[in-house]
Amino acid sequence: MTDRLAHVLFGLLLALCVLFALTFIIEEQPSEEVVTDGQVERVYLGHGAAHERFPSMDHGGDGPARHGGRLWMAWAFALVQLALIIGSLFMGLRHPGLLRWPLVMSGVTLATLLTLMVATYARYLADPSGPLMLGLPLPTAWFLYAFWPTQLLVVVLFVLYFHQAVVTPEDMARFREIVAERRARTERG
């Protein structure tokens, strides 16, 4: 991996650390005060609470209350992670060559789909009763029908570009030399 890529990945990790730190600053909503053993405790409900009718389930509660004003943070959180993941794939490619731009475009496509999920979810928060797409609410349809199968692009790229970018014939020839050199050194003691 080049040092430039290492610096990019380190930068993405620092950005993720900043976003994580923001979760301690931007208070989770909604919340309520609960008295336990005579002490008042603040309980955060933004990550679900027990369902009123069925205690074995959780309930998401008021969507606009918990995500309103925080959608941008969640969107950034998702995109930085995706960039880190796609960037990490390049670590394994010593000479990405022709694979470079298809892999970048796969990442851009996944980022676009993530953005569509967030954008349609913003409308869904305001009015969940919109039409279903193939049996699912629109943001969920983007997730399961588009984001899920699109990941297979990255699998297909691995198969298609394998001999040019992942394991080339030159790699294998050089590897055999390295193994032979090592075996010879070991036998010489």
Add this chain to the structure above:
Amino acid sequence: MDESRPLIVLAWVLGYLAMCIGVGLWALRRTTSTRDFFMAGRDLGILVTGLAVFSSTMSGFGFVGGPGLVYRMGLSSAWMTVIAPLGFCCVFYLLAKRLRMVAELRESISLPDAVAARYNSERARLLTAIAILLGVIGYLGTQILAMATVLRDVLNNVSFIPEVSLITCMAIACAVLVFYCVTGGILASVYTDLVQGAIMIVAAIFVFIAAITAVDGGLTGIATTLLEDDPESISPWGTLGMIGAMSWFVVFVLGMAGQPHVITKLMMNRRVEDVRRTLPVSAAGYALCSLLWLSIGLAMRALVIQGGHPELSGPDEAAPQFLQFHAGPMLAGIVFAGLFAAIMSTADSFLNLGAAAVVHDIPRALTGRSLSNELFWARVATVLLAVGSAIFVLYSRQDLVALLGAFGWGTFAAALVPTVAIGFNWKRATATAANVAIVTSLVVNFGIELFGIAVPYGINAGFVALLLSLTLFFGISLASPPPKLDPDIEGVMEL
């Protein structure tokens, strides 16, 4: 309940366990060295490796815990399973070449072996082995308990079999697991994985169809029911919310490249080039099994809300209750066999990893050499680990069991993604950075669980540990002078 159902289920389960014993006997004659016992002679084919990689990843959690999470939280846990194709890509893009090459070059028979070769550091070997061993004890105990619980339910539903205790079931389950692991080592493990993977795929497809059709209106009926009750549950992030659910994203994608039971399979394939076909097999197999994870959970949540099924006593009842009341007996039998397969395909990998750590890596790190008659001691360690994990999970405080159970994926991710997945691709990564990453992972994951630290927005502990360990790993390595590598290791890292 249909009287034939318990018998059909029992027949499938017993048939599957008999298959495991048969594979153990077949592998016994082919396991004559520690290289065979821990690395299957580095001679695995494409299909075996591909199915072994995916079935090791999909443990019993995928068949019971996963549907339970969906029942409880809606689509939140989809960020553990739907994102798996990218996870397998991380494994193969990052490690399929260099880990396999280092393993062949240095004749490594364990992951800590390969780590020691990469960093020229016995301390890195020792810390990797300790992290693996701690994870193994926690993971293995919960897998053995899961097997015993399922077996007890299967046996106690058969009218002519007297009541069987959990301890008896644990003994039976352990006996089969230990038998084929001791006789055939990882060779038996991966060939049972081959059958297990096939069963899991078939079971998942049929269960998906049954689950969707169990609710009036099919998928639309499920979505409409959940939408009217709680729109958040059927959103892409479920009841956990966007940030909490998304915190699983990088842990389960990049984190897959740190799971020792998955990545060690890459050290065993016959040719480096075989991974070109192995990745699609693993990714597709896992994607199909994800259908079961999502469909049972969504269907059961909808059925309970509609009143078509009584409320569950706990989320983990989702899959067993679905199989008992909404699936035909043959399908229930296949799925129970698939459930055993899923649990055992992960448990056998962990047993083998733990034995390698105890018998090969820790002695070598502390004394400079492995035990003599290593194959014999590997078999002894396999037995002792299984029995020890079973006793631990039965008689320890449940909070300690839960602590070690939660240890699993997140801790491996935080410890081994920097050390192995990144370190094997970056010459500048230092042994000190690797050691700090492993220690950070143990401290943060244990600390958050032990002290009950609440992270905002429901962000999971594994994310915190992975973020910290990766940041420290990169920071320390970039701030240090470039390390001097052995020439052959440097040569492989240049490829």
